[in-house]
Amino acid sequence: MSKTLLLLPGDGIGPEVVAEARRVAEQIIPDLKFEDGLIGGASIDAHGEPLTVDTLVKAKSSDAVLLGAVGGPKWVDAERHLRPEMGLLQLRKGMDVFANLRPAFCFPALVDASSLKREIIEGLDIMIVRELTSGVYFGEPRGYERGIGDNSFGYETSRYTAGEIKRVARVAFDIARGRGGEVCSVEKSNVMESGLFWRETVTALHEAEGKDVRLRHLYADACAMELVRQPKQFDTILAGNLFGDILSDEAAMLTGSIGMLPSASLGIGGVPGLYEPVHGSAPDIAGQGIANPCAAILSLEMALRWSLGEADLADQLFAAVGKALDAGARTQDLGGSLSTSEMGDAIIAAL
Ligand code: NAD
Ligand code: IPM
Ligand code: MN
Numbered sequence: 001m002s003k004t005l006l007l008l009p010g011d012g013i014g015p016e017v018v019a020e021a022r023r024v025a026e027q028i029i030p031d032l033k034f035e036d037g038l039i040g041g042a043s044i045d046a047h048g049e050p051l052t053v054d055t056l057v058k059a060k061s062s063d064a065v066l067l068g069a070v071g072g073p074k075w076v077d078a079e080r081h082l083r084p085e086m087g088l089l090q091l092r093k094g095m096d097v098f099a100n101l102r103p104a105f106c107f108p109a110l111v112d113a114s115s116l117k118r119e120i121i122e123g124l125d126i127m128i129v130r131e132l133t134s135g136v137y138f139g140e141p142r143g144y145e146r147g148i149g150d151n152s153f154g155y156e157t158s159r160y161t162a163g164e165i166k167r168v169a170r171v172a173f174d175i176a177r178g179r180g181g182e183v184c185s186v187e188k189s190n191v192m193e194s195g196l197f198w199r200e201t202v203t204a205l206h207e208a209e210g211k212d213v214r215l216r217h218l219y220a221d222a223c224a225m226e227l228v229r230q231p232k233q234f235d236t237i238l239a240g241n242l243f244g245d246i247l248s249d250e251a252a253m254l255t256g257s258i259g260m261l262p263s264a265s266l267g268i269g270g271v272p273g274l275y276e277p278v279h280g281s282a283p284d285i286a287g288q289g290i291a292n293p294c295a296a297i298l299s300l301e302m303a304l305r306w307s308l309g310e311a312d313l314a315d316q317l318f319a320a321v322g323k324a325l326d327a328g329a330r331t332q333d334l335g336g337s338l339s340t341s342e343m344g345d346a347i348i349a350a351l
Helices: 014-028 041-047 053-060 084-095 162-177 193-209 220-229 241-254 294-306 311-326 340-350
Strands: 004-010 033-036 064-069 099-105 125-131 143-145 153-155 182-187 214-219 236-239 264-266 273-275
Touching: 004 014, 004 041, 004 053, 014 064, 014 294, 014 311, 014 340, 041 084, 053 084, 064 084, 064 294, 084 273, 099 162, 099 241, 099 294, 125 162, 125 241, 162 182, 162 193, 162 236, 182 193, 182 220, 182 241, 193 214, 214 220, 220 236, 220 241, 236 241, 264 294, 273 294, 294 311, 294 340, 311 340
Parallel strands: 004 033, 004 064, 064 273, 125 236, 182 214, 182 236
Antiparallel strands: 099 125, 099 264, 143 153, 264 273
């Protein structure tokens, strides 16, 4: 039976890179059905809210969702609940996709595109497992009190339950089992109660169910430093929502460009996965047709692997991206001159 992929292009370069992923999908899996929907600023403009119930229902009833990016200068001054980014947070929460996999893999052809030295980067292959539906992004209470001068304040709550930590840590242990067998869990247990709780909960789960995996712990600031000092020491990094967000942008640059990093957000059982580039809507280059579509195309690769039951096609697509890069295909962010669609062409040709 043919599967359904919901496309949510979003804002800025989102539609540009999703269009290329769609062309690749049409090529590689001809019987895939596509649906379209709005999210972020595009949804605000059309419906007055960044995520409609209709889009969430469509997402939950598809086999996988491929999202471009949300946000942009047009909506920055809107109230929080009317900002594009809220639509993305609501979608992740609504789909209950709590485990966000962000692979930082350096294609051999791109070792010299990184700002780090070749020997530091060559062979880099890290998986970041970021908790995606809780932590300081969602913790209550939170608030913004204006109009009381220097006593005005803004705050949120960094909160994790044991169940939330255990379910994402289990995913990290499983991922590590299929890779190098080590999980590095990251928090700030030296200063944060939620960080101490995170460390103790991960340690107890490891004792109970994860002894076949090596576990170590790092403070998030030290991890940020180690990621540029000696990134190849890492196999699987487990982090909460905020630290995972920051460390994955950092890891993206190790691979040559943030335009290369895909992600998969997974839930439990038959929940459809949410696939999106790690990069944002890149307002500075939107509309010029020069964005790198690789992160979106590699997000499709992850969808084939994790939601669409097409691991062989995923392998073929991954190889095709590598082959196109080997042949010298490069968008501007990688030091080349190809347009977004020419990069798509190069990958389709390699397929
Ligand atoms: P960004 O990732 O959009 O851009 C950062 C820099 O990287 C820019 O110079 C941009 O041109 C470049 N870049 C990003 N993707 C690229 C690509 N595919 N090819 C070539 N260059 C690329 O981050 P930002 O500027 O901090 O945020 C812009 C907007 O995007 C904000 O509204 C932010 O909230 C939003 N955002 C959305 C997502 C998402 O939808 N998942 C992720 C991050 C940021
Ligand atoms: C990401 C983005 C999002 C996040 C924003 C746009 C809500 O930065 O996916 O990395 O912070 O999770
Ligand atoms: Mn981010």
